[in-house]
Structure formats: C-alpha cells, structure tokens
Amino acid sequence: MLRTIALLGVGCVAMAFVAGQPEPNLPKPQYRFEPTDPQWLRQAVQFHGHLGPWAAAGVRAGMAGLAAVEAKGYFDIEVQAFGPLAKPPRSCFLDGLQVGTGATWGKRNISFAEAEALSVRITNTRTGKTAQLRPTAKLIDLLTSIKPKSLSEETDDHSDDHDDPLETMARKIAAMPQSELFVVEIVQSQQ
Numbered sequence: 001m002l003r004t005i006a007l008l009g010v011g012c013v014a015m016a017f018v019a020g021q022p023e024p025n026l027p028k029p030q031y032r033f034e035p036t037d038p039q040w041l042r043q044a045v046q047f048h049g050h051l052g053p054w055a056a057a058g059v060r061a062g063m064a065g066l067a068a069v070e071a072k073g074y075f076d077i078e079v080q081a082f083g084p085l086a087k088p089p090r091s092c093f094l095d096g097l098q099v100g101t102g103a104t105w106g107k108r109n110i111s112f113a114e115a116e117a118l119s120v121r122i123t124n125t126r127t128g129k130t131a132q133l134r135p136t137a138k139l140i141d142l143l144t145s146i147k148p149k150s151l152s153e154e155t156d157d158h159s160d161d162h163d164d165p166l167e168t169m170a171r172k173i174a175a176m177p178q179s180e181l182f183v184v185e186i187v188q189s190q191q
C-alpha cells in the first residue's frame with residue numbers, strides 16, 4: 001500500500017514535469033486576418049485587441065504626425081490628444097495613436113484632454129517642430145456612422161462568416177490617402 005502511494009506520488013511529479021509551464025505568449029486579438037492587411041495594421045491589432053475604425057484612425061494620425069515633424073518616434077516626441085475620447089469606441093483612437101507614434105502611456109510622453117473637437121498636437125522634442133492634426137469632415141462622418149449595435153455584435157460574436165462592418169470600416173480608413181483623413185498644419189517650425 002505504502003509502495004503504491006509512493007509510486008503514485010512519483011507519477012504525479014513526473015506528469016507535472018512533462019506538462020511543464022505553458023509557453024509565455026501574447027494575448028490573441030479578436031481579428032479576422034486578411035493577407036492584404038499591412039504589417040503596421042496587424043501590429044496595431046496585436047496591441048489593441050481588435051480591428052476597429054477609431055484605433056485605425058489613431059494609427060494613421062500618429063504616422064502622419066511623426067512624418068510631419070520629421071521624428072523617429074518613441075523617444076523624440078511629445079503627443080497631446082484632444083477630443084471627446086473619454087470612452088470606447090472613441091477612446092480606441094488613443095491606442096492607435098500610441099502605436100502610430102511610439103509615444104506611450106508608460107513613457108509619459110502622450111497625454112489626453114477632453115475637448116469638443118478631435119485634434120492631435122505632436123512635437124519633435126529634438127527640434128521643437130510641432131504639428132497639429134485635425135480630422136477631415138469625411139473621416140468624422142465615417143467614424144460617427146458606426147452604430148453602437150454593430151459594436152456589440154462585433155464583441156459578442158466572432159464565429160460569423162459575414163464581413164464585420166467594423167473591420168471593413170477600419171480597413172477603409174487604413175487605406176485612405178492621408179489628405180482625405182487629416183488636415184496637417186505646422187504650428188511651430190524647427191528651432
């Protein structure tokens with residue numbers, strides 16, 4: 001009897017050893033991948049968790065702002081976002097903006113203040129060059145045409161084969177020419 005218990009004990013230890021710890025892994029986003037999706041969009045989805053129009057618009061804003069002030073991103077920028085962005089899905093824009101600029105909540109070089117109109121101010125901290133981005137009426141129309149119902153459908157059910165309206169809209173925003181998305185203005189030139 002004692003021997004059986006001892007063997008069982010050894011067996012359990014052996015099984016635990018074989019099973020080991022699960023490999024560390026990043027969370028799996030809710031995302032219907034398409035081969036035509038650009039690499040940057042996939043990376044944004046990995047960060048944000050799903051492919052949504054507000055997040056896609058945020059990434060595009062970030063990339064446009066970086067280019068406008070000729071910054072590399074991550075460490076040579078200060079990003080300020082303004083707008084009615086307190087809650088999802090609108091606040092998803094702020095995740096996109098972090099991906100698009102490399103300015104992050106953790107590095108404390110991105111901030112957000114509630115305002116009536118959406119705008120982004122981005123400064124190259126090496127040169128002082130500062131750009132302000134405002135969404136075009138076309139982009140605002142696209143973003144505000146999203147019905148809350150389609151958002152709840154999106155988050156509740158991912159088994160459907162039909163196209164997800166949020167992903168379709170996000171891909172459209174991802175592919176639009178920059179001039180149709182934002183008005184970019186240099187508000188302070190290089191020092």
Ligand SMILES: [Zn+2]
Nearest residue numbers: 052055089092
């Ligand atoms: Zn989102």
